[in-house]
Amino acid sequence: MSLAGLIAEYGYVAVFAGTLLEGETFLILGGFAAHQGYLQLHWVIAIAMLGGFLGDQSYFLLGRWRATWVLSRFKRFAPLFERANALMDRHHEALIVAIRFLYGLRTVGPMAFGMSKVPALRFAFFNALGAAVWAVAIGGAGYLFGQVLELWLHDLKRAEETLLLAILCGGFVFWAWRRWSFGRRFHR
Numbered sequence: 001m002s003l004a005g006l007i008a009e010y011g012y013v014a015v016f017a018g019t020l021l022e023g024e025t026f027l028i029l030g031g032f033a034a035h036q037g038y039l040q041l042h043w044v045i046a047i048a049m050l051g052g053f054l055g056d057q058s059y060f061l062l063g064r065w066r067a068t069w070v071l072s073r074f075k076r077f078a079p080l081f082e083r084a085n086a087l088m089d090r091h092h093e094a095l096i097v098a099i100r101f102l103y104g105l106r107t108v109g110p111m112a113f114g115m116s117k118v119p120a121l122r123f124a125f126f127n128a129l130g131a132a133v134w135a136v137a138i139g140g141a142g143y144l145f146g147q148v149l150e151l152w153l154h155d156l157k158r159a160e161e162t163l164l165l166a167i168l169c170g171g172f173v174f175w176a177w178r179r180w181s182f183g184r185r186f187h188r
Helices: 003-021 024-035 041-065 067-073 075-101 108-115 120-152 156-186
Strands: none
Touching: 003 024, 003 041, 024 041, 024 120, 024 156, 041 067, 041 075, 041 108, 041 120, 067 075, 067 108, 075 108, 075 120, 108 120
16 A cells, blocks of 8 residues: 555544544644645644643642652652642643643643643633644644645645655654653753
8 A cells, every 4th residue: 555545544643632632743744744735734623633732631630649659750850840830820721722842841840730720610611722722823834834845846645655755754853852852851
C-alpha cells in the first residue's frame, strides 16, 4: 500500500492518537493531507479537538486524583509544577486556553491544574475552548502549508510523498530534541 493509501485509511486515527498525546506534528500533517485531498479538513480539526481535549482532561484527572503519586514519581517535574502554579494563581482561565501552546507545559500544565483548586468543570470548559483554538490554528497552518508549497512547486502531487515523509521526520527530530533538551534541564 502506498503512503497516500495509508494516510487515506489511517489518517484520522493517527491525528487522534497524535493529538491525544501531544501531537502538533500529526495535526500539521493532517492539515497538509487535507489540502492534498486525502482527508477532510473539518474532520481533521474535529478529531484534533477531541484528541487534544481528552488528552489534557486525562492529565488534569491524573493530577487531581493522583497528585502525590505524580509528584513522588516525577520529582524532576517539580520546577515545572511550581512554574505552572505561579501562573495559575494569576491567570488560570487564559492559561488553560493557552497551555497547549506553551513549550514545556503541554503535559505538566493540565496535571498542575488538577493539583490546584480550579474546579473540574471550569477546567473542562476552558480546555475545550483551548482545544478548539489549537486545532483550528495548527490544522489550518498545515493546510496553508500545503497551499504555499503548491504555489512554490507547481506539481505538488509528484513531490507529496517526499514532503510528507520530510514533515514526519522533521516532527520526529523536533520531538526528540525537545525530549533531550527537557531531560537535560532536569539532570543538571
